Amino acid sequence: MRGGMAVKRQHGVRVKPDQVLKHGILIVATLIALTPTLFMILTSLKSQQEYIFNKVGFPQELVLDHFRSVLFESDFVAWMANSVILAAGAVALSTVVSCLGAYAIARMQFRGRGLLFSISTSLMAIPPVVMIVPLFVLYTQLSLISTYEGAILIYAGLITPFSVYLLTSFFRTLPRELFEAARIDGAGDLLILIKIVIPLSLPALLTLVVVNALYVWNDLLIAIIFLQDDAKRTLMAGISVFQGRYNDQIPLTMAGMVFASAPMIILYLAFQKHYIQGLMAGSVK
Amino acid sequence: MNQTSRFAPYLYVAPLVALLLFVFGYPLIRIFEFSFKMVRGIDGPWIGLRNYELVLNQPLFWESVQHNLLLLLAVPFMVVWSLLIAVVLYERLKGWKLYRVVLFLPYILAIPIIAVIMKKLFQFNGPVNEVLRWIGLDFLALDWIGSSDVALWTVMMLIIWRESALGIILFLARMLSLDESLMEAARLEGANWWQRVWHVILPQMKVVMEFYIVTSIITILSAVFAYVYMIGGGRGGPGTSTMVVELYIFNALIRTSLPGIASAVSVMLFLVSLLLIVPLFAARRRANEEETA
Known part of the structure; x- marks a missing residue:
């Protein structure tokens, strides 16, 4: 997990493996809890055309039209x-x-x-x-x-x-x-x-x-x-x-x-x- | 006491009693009456048990009941997941308070909003399936919303996702109120983390777990309307695959205008919730005693 690595780097070599595991669990849980909200916000900023080919990533160009509509x-x-x-x-x-x-x-x-x-x-x-x-x-x-x-x-x-x-x-x-x-x-x-x-x-x-x-x-x-x-x-x-x-x-x-x-x-x-x-x-x- | 007249307390509780009688008392008496009548418009003739016979002989009613019961399978997942997260949060690792704020977010968002987002996420050509295909899990890229074999499980997943947040908060709160010296003693005697969780924390979680389980059962049997209404397109679809008892009552009342039928089902649901109130309050009383002890 990318998050686990980050933790390791932050604390240096003293970090015990179970600490990494615990942080890993929390990060996975946080991602699961946050995914719908992130998807909602990111998608709201995409254009209709962009969403068709870019469903998962960040918007390439911020579009605020939908909020106006x-x-x-x-x-x-x-x-x-x-x-x-x-x-x-x-x-x-x-x-x-x-x-x-x-x-x-x-x-x-x-x-x-x-x-x-x-x-x-x-x-x-x-x-x-x-x-x-x-x-x-x-x-x-x-x-x-x-x-x-x-x-x-x-x-x-x-x-x-x-x-x-x-x-x-x-x-x-x-x-x-x-x-x-x-x-x-x-x-x-x-x-x-x-x-x-x-x-x-x-x-x-x-x-x-x-x-x-x-x-x-x-x-x-x-x-x-x-x-x-x-x-x-x-x-x-x-x-x-x-x-x-x-x-x-x-x-x-x-x-x-x-x-x-x-x-x-x-x-x-x-x-x-x-x-x-x-x-x-x-x-x- | 000298200033208070004997009738004063009754003046204070009068608005409360009136409000509760109107919103709870009146309907709870009327559903029994209506359930024995053929109500057209606002009233109708007594017809004995005909409404009950009609409902109990209708396959759709039993299908709805079955769906509510199937959704109960969510409860063990909710308990295990919330316990796991709570136990890890209890370690109070760096940033645990921030994790806690985020992990409770699912419970804050309104069910209709979450359902709309999930519907888009889990569309057949939506982002979830796209990611699953990328990582080579094509066989998992199901028609989550549109297939009558899968839709109920999608609803269940959504319920687990949201209702676990409450479990995490309840369990964590209980853990934070535990006597730290027991944990310290276990640590000094050389118990590892897992042993401390299993022998020291979990035995003390029994009461709050009971409370959460009963609360969740009540929610799943009688408060999943918003999930199902939004995911199933207002009709418990596709087909009747996400039909539940609440939606059955809603349809009988609003769509087919049969208040008698709707009341017969309401009476049955009311009786089931009465059965659950006893263990709920037993669990709550014990939880309160534990807190004050």
């Missing part, structure tokens, strides 16, 4: 705007509802508290596809198909069990003295939640926002069933149409994919720690 001649921007609206709406709604609920579960005494938490947590493992039939029938009846409100409500519901689970666990770790001190000062629960609990929970909230926003952004199932109108199509649903329409124009298709994946990759690189922590908090998504 995607930006100005397709509906990508509109699809993205729809996805942003849905992700923002669903995450906002779910976060507010979950903060209130998780605060009560973590910090208040009431009947059914344990039951509510167990049920809410178990719902994380229920596949979304099981819920679509009655919701689709109901939405048809209420003319909620292809409306932002309708889809936001479903997305917010689907991400809420995870939000409640994460926030409840986090709120429970906050020191009890904090609440007692605030209460002696005469603060009510809502004030404690807004002024003390939420500011202290910003890392957990950020994790939640990143994980949930990506879930909504990446979803295909709900998007194609509940947003059938062309004007309401999300990015992921749009991609399935887009790839069919430009089936043979692979560089153009790849430019579209670069455009579509950029926000996620940027979000990931910026909030990497939060995203990984969020998943490890026990997400089943």
Whole structure:
């Protein structure tokens, strides 16, 4: 492996063979993980003609036309705007509802508290596809198909069990003295939640926002069933149409994919720690 | 407690309960009802078990189930591959954090995007086959997407490729939380790397592996819609070779407008996921206990 050689040279003769092997494994794994992304980026920069004879290598001449086509001649921007609206709406709604609920579960005494938490947590493992039939029938009846409100409500519901689970666990770790001190000062629960609990929970909230926003952004199932109108199509649903329409124009298709994946990759690189922590908090998504 | 009225907690959880009842409670009751009815439009007459009989007598349903079960073969590959990578990452070689960032990338990219890229990569005349022919592996240059004998395996490969990233992160996180002194003791007693992995690390990975396996089974039985929809051209193709249960529900609901049939299948899938929730939560509880212990 070329990578293994490079390692050897770097460390001189002291490198043990098993070190080379371990680096070799990581390099192979990295290549496998990275190949589709590299192919996407390299191909998006090739001309249609070049791709026919140069499928694997670097582009000989950088062509940016495809990005212009995607930006100005397709509906990508509109699809993205729809996805942003849905992700923002669903995450906002779910976060507010979950903060209130998780605060009560973590910090208040009431009947059914344990039951509510167990049920809410178990719902994380229920596949979304099981819920679509009655919701689709109901939405048809209420003319909620292809409306932002309708889809936001479903997305917010689907991400809420995870939000409640994460926030409840986090709120429970906050020191009890904090609440007692605030209460002696005469603060009510809502004030404690807004002024003390939420500011202290910003890392957990950020994790939640990143994980949930990506879930909504990446979803295909709900998007194609509940947003059938062309004007309401999300990015992921749009991609399935887009790839069919430009089936043979692979560089153009790849430019579209670069455009579509950029926000996620940027979000990931910026909030990497939060995203990984969020998943490890026990997400089943 | 003096400031809090007895009803206050209920006000706090009311929006949560309402949202969960609407998105989970209502549908989960309705699928049972619909599954015993011949629903046309928004409702219909009771017809007993007819929907179930129809579904269970349809070869396409069983084919879909079989495909989901076949895809479960991905799980052992995912476990072994993620464990291997995690164990090597745990060595904390130079640059391991950078490797970690890149190795998790497959899990960040949306499935539809990945599926489109893979479809182009694995086209019959695409780059993967071109490379295979260059290096003399012509017999491996299959029609990955277009052949009904191969397409399901291509989907499986894609699932392994993406879902392993989660395994790597979970396993690595567990390893990083292990007690280092045990490793040190083993090292002092002269255990080599392989012995340390096999006798010290792996036994402590049991719980997190259980958790990952159950999670992966749930994913493969009930959350592969996006993979199959994109690779199989929206219809589980070529032919019916990548048809899965989720797509069966989708077709019954959207394409043939038979909510009763779709509900009968939903009920069965729901019951299967209930069966899996028990081991999932047992595994999660043990994982949490391990972390706090």
